[in-house]
Amino acid sequence: MTKQGNEPIETKLITVFDDLSSELMLCIFEYLSAVDRYKSFFGCNTRLSQLVKRWTLYSRKQLDADIERFSTLHSWYKHLEFIDGGTKFIIFPQKGEQPRNSIHLSITDTAGLHWFFLQIYDQSIIADERVRKILVRHSFRLNPFFYHKEMHSSSSLKIDGKQSSRTFYGGHIISMDRYRESFEPWIRSNYPEYADRILNNSSWSPCNIDEACAPIFELEWLKAVRVIRDAAHQIWDELKQFEDINPFEI
Template identity: 50%
Template sequence: MNITTFSDLSSEIIIYIFDFLSPPDRYQAFFDCNFRFRSLVKRWTEYSRKGLDADILRFSTLHSWYKHLDFENGGSLYYIWPQIGQQPRYSFHPCVTDDIGLHWHFIGNRNIEIINDEKVREIITRHPFRLNPFFYHDETRYSASDNESSIIRAFYSSDIILSNYRSSLKSWLENNYPDYVEKILDSKDSNIIYSNAHDEKLVPIFDGEWSKAMNSIREAANRVWNELKELDDVNPLNLQRKE
């Protein structure tokens, strides 16, 4: 009597089973079975683009980036890599709502050595991107009058960026947004630490930098993901870090 084992199942059936499993479950169930299953799970498993965007948005307000990032050299250097569970804010106060799903974690340049595997670290560091204080993305809308149609967009931290980074902000604006230097820094109310006028004028900068950050992070994540899958012996959802 012939006995059919799980390993005898066709690739088509295995791929069909994938539809019922999350990416972490696929890797946990199939990665270490055999070479064929490992190849299938790598080829047919992708990360969620919406999930990546959600992780970027969450990270943008996870810390007070308007205080911790820089404008020098185009911004602070960062990397991204896949992990299980959301990136915690702090060990004593993680602010995590999902600790089992596929998520993306950010690493500052000075902390890159926390990645154990040298091959993995080499891939991740090939795809850096830079973030500056405008990465903090907390938009609000308010009305300047009783007229509901006069809704004004604003971003939290505008006043802090203007007061804390004034010297480096000017040269950065001259290189990236020259048309806004005078509007933002040299206007008649430039000595006021914070004003609605300043807040409105900074909105295009917040919008432009958010678009740049999203594009560069998405590109970095996609390249990291694809290159990690090319490592035969590395499970991209089980990357180890030093504690």
């Protein structure tokens, strides 16, 4: 079929995404992961970028899974501090799970939305100063009790003639002399009701010390999860305020 003068009539066969209504775009989003939404549409134009930012959320369930995974990714009961309330960290979204290290990755998902943790002194890795300021503003502290590996034999342990609750690995190491200078004032200030039992344990077995520390592990875990959730929420919302920042390319 031709126009007058035998010029071909160009038939439009491809629908441009920008011609679709916002409602239809949101229907398309339902079939895409958060990472794929940003990869496919962020940066195309202002409208599509704003749609992606406004309607893309992170999974709180996945955040909790990343927190739990990170809690045993390293032996934090040996590597974190009690001084000043703990070692300071920042958190930020990324594509794929955080590797254990450059040699042993220990990852199972390389494509999904996950959260990375960095100690504050590594903040220079974040190239964009605007992003770095947001992350530092919502930094938080973690101490050795953040390590969250439950001991499977805990159900058989007893203390003071009572059946124990869950027990976590690392309590006997945390209470060793290496930590005593900073650990004693920390626990007496934060958990005075447990301090004497844990500190006066020279004749105890490691299992009994671990069990005495169990309530501290439980309570510190709840605190850590709450503060990390709050930090992630604030960071995600504040990153959305920048039109040119893709949270998966930080």
